[in-house]
Amino acid sequence: MENQRPSFYEEAIGKGVSRRDFLKFCATMAAFLGLEASGVSQIVKALESKPRLPVIWFHFQECTCCSESFIRASHPLVADIVLNKISLDYQETLMAASGVQAEDAYKAVMQKYPGEYIVMVEGSIPTENEAYCCIGGRSALQILQEAVKNCKAVVAWGNCASAGCVQAASPNPTGAKPVHKVISGKPVINVQGCPPIADVMAGVVVHLLTFDRIPQLDGLGRPKAFYSRRVHDTCYRRANFDAGLFVESFDDEGAKRGYCLYKMGCKGPVTYNACGIIKWNDSVSYPIQSGHPCIGCAEAGFWDNGPFYQHLPEVAGFGIETTADKIGVGLGVATAVGIAGHAIVTNIRKHKEIINEEPEAGSTVETKK
């Protein structure tokens, strides 16, 4: 089986998935990836003919919410085929093997498929002291660097692997760093979110398989197909924002009417994600639709830009709930007091100059051109 790797399609059919369901899955993925109509057949062809992707999936400093999200993708095929049944060569949480067998499994992948396998990482990597995260007696950093050496590409799942998430939030006791900060020389796809949307994760995997290259990324390494627009730009409450209709408190009339949650601290205007379009849990809803402001979980440092229910973030070093506006007003008052003081002192100390006029009032201001 390892030598003659079956394709996704063969595995799916073997698992009792109908051809119809397989095609539905391919069409869904093409839609999520924003491909044109011909893209569907490209995906079908790829999944039918290409051997499965060998994948090593690491868990470092994280909560496994990315895995949890992934197995809840809207189409069961993603979870069942892409992750659980086929691709999984090494995944600590879901694999049956443990101990030596588990270690052997991922070493086997590295040996058998050099330059072909994908390293997928959940979680950040401690750098303050590598011992904060060890698996099988080796540190996360060692494991990752070894695995990355011969991989094809790295997929950083979620905010931990993409930006450090909560572990990297101030004061970052473990010196947690995202994947792209500790490795170099390999393409890293940051699939942001805490967790990322399941269908986004599936979309990235399908893209890798179909086109044999990494998807187009934005300036922060996120796939453009899913992270090119703000949650705010695709929010169904956007009209209320432009109309200046805001929820002022969670129990007011505005909340009932579904006004914009901007003043409740919604981070939608500064967060790039596909929540407003793909949504969550088989496209049932997303936080804003449920009346809760976006907390900006797909952005680096969102924990340090809190509180979640306040529009302006706190300014570090000025105490709890001190925003730029409070500091600004304080400085403004101080400036006004300083100006008043200076004006008074001027009238006393510069009295002579202000009065300065000579008694022999003969000459006047000369004008020459």
Next chain:
Amino acid sequence: MRNRSVPLREVHVWEMPVRVYHWINALCITTLCVTGYLIGDPLALMNGTEAYFNYWFGTVRFIHFISAFLFFFNFIFRLYWGFTGNEFSRWYNYIPLKRCQWKEMLDVIKVDVLQVTNKKIDSIGHNSLASFIYFITFLIFLLQCLTGFGMYAAMSNAFLPKLFAWVVPFLGGDMNVRQIHHILMWAFILFAMVHMYLVFYHDYIERRGVTSSMIGGWKFIEEDVIERHDNKSEDCPKKL
């Protein structure tokens, strides 16, 4: 009739383009601060109505963006004028590369800020300290343009904003960019307060007509100061 006998001469310090720049800038900054503050902390003006009746917040943002474009081009023009304008508006006044500029700054601090001596500051245009402060405000202008257009880039396909698309990844995300943009707004407000006070202060103490100089361009300068100015050996930030 009270009178004063110091021999003065009118000097045309601020050319028309500088004055126009100044007032467009003042207008833009006022508009940008007011609309910017509203965008950061919108008023609860409307309630109990439906979205399709109103667009006031969208209008506030629209005004902010229009003013930002005007501010930006005005700023670019002033940079250009720093290379073609008269000696008082040239760039070398603003960047303290010469020892004598730093010395004058120290003098200004002693004379006008701490008021421990009464030495005369000879500058006809801006004094060295003022020039240096304007240089810092220019840097703030630049940062504000970078962060502002950086945030704007994501919702525009136009050429100009797209040039700033690198700013957001460079600063690590929209959250940081917005925070910087917001903090810098306060720098503008504080600057405006001190700036206006100092104009009144200088007019009050020196009686050179500095307030009206930004309207007509003329200042009243003491004859001896002009003589020393024309005697270029003593003049400080002359061409490099």
